[in-house]
Amino acid sequence: MLGFDADLYQRVIGGAGALRSQIDAIVDEVAATGYDSIFLIGSGGSYAAMWPYEHLMTRLSTVPVRSAIAAELVLTGDPRLTERSIAIFSSLSGTTKETVAALEYCRERGVTTIALTGYADSPIAVADHVLVNWADDETASESVDIQLLLLTTALLHRRGEFDDYERLANELADLTSVLTRVQEQADPIAEAFAKKHVETDYHFLVGTGMLWGFTYNYSMCILEEMQWLRTTRVHGAEFFHGSLELIDRDTSLLLFVGEDETRPLMDRVLRFAETYNDDTTVVDTADYPLDGISPEFREFVGPIVVDAITIRFSKHLEAARRHDLTTRRYYRKVEY
Template sequence: MLKFDEELFLKLVEDEGLSFRGQVESIVDDISNKGYSNIFLIGAGGTIAMMYPYEYILKSNSSINVYSEIAAEFMVMNHKHFSKDSVCIFASVSGTTKETVEAAQFCKDRGATTIGLVAEPNTPLTQIVDHCVCTGSEKHSFDTFFILLYMFVFRFMYNNNEFPQYEQFTEEVSLLPRGILNAVKAFDQKAEAFAIKHKDTDYHMLVGSGNLWGNAYSYAMCILEEMQWIHAKSIHAAEFFHGTLEIVEEDTSVVLLKGEDETRPLVERVERFAEKITKNLTIIDTKEFELDGISDEFRKHFAVSINWAVLSRISVYLERERNHSLDLRRYYRQMEY
């Protein structure tokens, strides 16, 4: 597969990523024993998008109060549910994301408990937070961060007497890297075909819902817009029929991200509409991928990881077909703004 080192993926995500389970459990158990009022999931750009699935999971499976907040807005909004008893979780691959670092310091200064997920060691975010899980590599960092967030969120739920299946769940988390790898292999030709077909397409609609809404938001903004300079819009399936449907035409590229949670019918409704209008409908459905050893009960949660991994295969082929490096930027971190 183009630009995919299977051995490195398994080393970073399976061997090293899963090894953080003990550290995560220790952090969560310590916080749970001391007590806390709520959880804030805070990020910027791709990392706030990464948090949205876990907010959805908590809201739909737990009584724990949870808020996902964009770092820059959070610091100026005077959030009335934030206090010294809040638990604040941040993620930054580089550990230097300006807004995220500032938000972590903001929370720390006000006495809240802070947790950071970071790839690069000895960076500003690692030095601010109370608890840091540092993966040590930017490669496959999102895949690893997703797995760490499963561990954090479901451990908090378990300690809140809401998730007795925790041991089974964590055993299945350990199978997820192999499931991701198999999904990537199964999807690779489709990813290449999409990139070849759409190398000159200048606008895409990304539609998602539930725990895949964050992926739709992130892929449109961080990959298509930031990394490929392609006009894109992320649309929540529940909102698609309140405006966006009017600009769908015969040649509009509509990409539907179908997961397996309770909101799947919302995406299916968009699908029924779009297939009548456009000839450029792409459906990426996590149900199509086999996940050996993973129960039907938990597939809906793991759809986040599977969907992101297969979308990432589209990215590398778009890079090749469009001769546009995923690392190329005109403005981001190139100038002051």
């Protein structure tokens, strides 16, 4: 497959799953101390990556959970953020200045901090608990999603709110072969999309539930940041409150459909698209066999699956448009 490094992928995916014992130890410690709230804090893609797990915990738990933009939290504060809170941070490089500042803000207030990073010596590795798994930019999403799914379901399990943690964690031990097969299945679809849209400069993305954070992330951090393409991103439930007026017959409409309880919202969007649009691409996790993943867990691994699918889209867009995914004009290039 174009741009696919099997050894690197094994290192990242297997490495994320191998953090389970460390995650269990962290959760045991914070559960023993006790906590009253959970904050999921990040910037950009790392912020959007928190949304599925806010969604998951809000559905299954009574504990207050909030995903927060790091820079905004430091300016506005939150009276629920106290020494009885857990704050979870993610930054692959560990150098995102807004995330580093938010971590220090939390530490100053006695908040228990947990950091996910790719480097043991990164600035956010000063958190109370640190999970380290190296990844490159293209595999970081899978790494973070696997870790966050393990971490949040472990927290729920210790609270008596998710009895199936042990079984789920065992199935997440090493998803390399499962996700490689997902990429192989998605590759010809992605290649055809890239060839069709080599000149398209505007894409409209829609998702819900466990996939809404991914939809936002792929729109902003991949298509906009890495390909300089104009996009609109909208939640499937909000699509019918004005955004649908932007859809023409030839609008590139990209729908991310998962298997959680919000799927009917995307079915509604798809029905509209089938009637009024001739350029709809559907990425549906239900189309992909996931050997070794129990049917009841498919909704939880949805973000990980679309991570793998859209790596193929990104690599083929990069090649077809001759626009390297690492090229930037402004991000980390100019003062902001």
